[in-house]
Amino acid sequence: NAGVTQTPKFRVLKTGQSMTLLCAQDMNHEYMYWYRQDPGMGLRLIHYSVGEGTTAKGEVPDGYNVSRLKKQNFLLGLESAAPSQTSVYFCASISGAGIERKLFFGSGTQLSVL
Amino acid sequence: DAKTTQPPSMDCAEGRAANLPCNHSTISGNEYVYWYRQIHSQGPQYIIHGLKNNETNEMASLIITEDRKSSTLILPHATLRDTAVYYCIALDRGSTLGRLYFGRGTQLTVWP
Numbered sequence: 490n491a492g493v494t495q496t497p498k499f500r501v502l503k504t505g506q507s508m509t510l511l512c513a514q515d516m517n518h519e520y521m522y523w524y525r526q527d528p529g530m531g532l533r534l535i536h537y538s539v540g541e542g543t544t545a546k547g548e549v550p551d552g553y554n555v556s557r558l559k560k561q562n563f564l565l566g567l568e569s570a571a572p573s574q575t576s577v578y579f580c581a582s583i584s585g586a587g588i589e590r591k592l593f594f595g596s597g598t599q600l601s602v603l
Numbered sequence: 604d605a606k607t608t609q610p611p612s613m614d615c616a617e618g619r620a621a622n623l624p625c626n627h628s629t630i631s632g633n634e635y636v637y638w639y640r641q642i643h644s645q646g647p648q649y650i651i652h653g654l655k656n657n658e659t660n661e662m663a664s665l666i667i668t669e670d671r672k673s674s675t676l677i678l679p680h681a682t683l684r685d686t687a688v689y690y691c692i693a694l695d696r697g698s699t700l701g702r703l704y705f706g707r708g709t710q711l712t713v714w715p
Contacts, residue, residue, distance in 0.1 A: 493646075520700050531690070531707035532647070539699065547702055579646055583700065590696045592637070592703070594646035 491515055495580050495595035502570045502602045510565040510598050512580030518593075519585040521563035523547075523555060525576040526597075532579065538563055570602045607691045607706060614712040621678040623709050625691030628672040634693040636667060638676045641708070642687040650676065652694075681713045 493514045502508055512521060519540050524532040524547075534547030536555040544555045552574060554566045563582075567574060580595040608626045615621040627636060635654050639647040651658055651665045653674070658665045664677040678685050690708040694700075 522703060524705070526644070531688075532705040534702055534704060537702060539701075545701075548704070577644055581647075581703075583703075586696060586698060590694065591649055591652075592639070592692075592694070594639075594648070596646045597644065 493580055493582055493593050493595040495578075495598050497598060498596070499599045500601070502567075502600065504571060504602060506570050507566070507568050508570065508600075509567075510578055510580075510600075512563045512565070512582075512595060513561055514563075514582040514593070515561065516582065516584065516593065517560070518582035519560075520583045521557065522581045522583075523553075523563065523565045524579045524581065525549065525574075526579060527576050535565065535578075570600075572602045574600065575602045576600060606704060607693055609689070609691055609706065609709045611707060612710040612712070614714060615678075615681045617683060617713050617715050618680055621681040621685065621711055621713065623676040623678075623689050623691075623711060624673060625676070626673045627691070627693050630671055630693045631695065633698065634695045636665065636671075636674045637692050637694050638663070638665065639690045639692070639705075640687040641690070642684075647690060647705075650689075678711075681711075683713050683715065685711065686713045687711060 522537040523535040538557040541560040578598045637652040638650040641647040667674045688708040
């Protein structure tokens with residue numbers, strides 16, 4: 490049981506390049522979230538998904554797109570990376586309603602955009 | 604889900620109790636209070652949660668006021684390894700979730 494796995498762990502991009510961050514969970518969780526964290530800041534919500542095939546915007550969605558084609562995977566895409574997107578990205582997942590509802594986080598992706 | 608507010612920073616001497624407050628004045632009856640901590644840019648980790656009764660586990664204790672508008676996370680004997688950012692969130696276990704906001708949390712520094 491791996492929990493929440495993020496790939497890659499590190500990435501360096503040039504301005505204008507595109508990339509996709511993958512978040513995979515093996516806990517059959519309904520909800521998945523993408524956050525970014527900048528120095529001195531908390532976790533800011535980018536996009537989230539309440540189930541397979543659904544996505545919704547969070548606090549800071551501009552410049553990002555997401556997809557949830559399979560329940561276990563939540564992809565975060567940057568179509569044209571900008572230096573302002575240099576950050577640490579965290580994915581999280583949580584189960585549907587129930588007594589054992591807990592939020593689990595991945596270990597993060599450090600992204601640098603030059 | 605209810606918004607929470609926390610002080611931006613606190614410090615504590617090693618071996619002493621660290622008491623971290625959280626305000627959640629708009630919490631609803633179905634929302635639990637959860638605490639997470641994040642050590643040096645790792646993924647946040649679960650600490651403890653509660654609804655209205657005080658809770659204790661091997662990591663910490665959680666005290667929730669009778670009106671449920673605030674809570675306190677207690678680390679009974681803080682160590683240097685407890686230096687981290689602590690987040691308090693309110694989470695409804697029984698309904699459809701939407702956005703989950705974490706805010707900036709409280710930076711706890713434990714000094715020798």
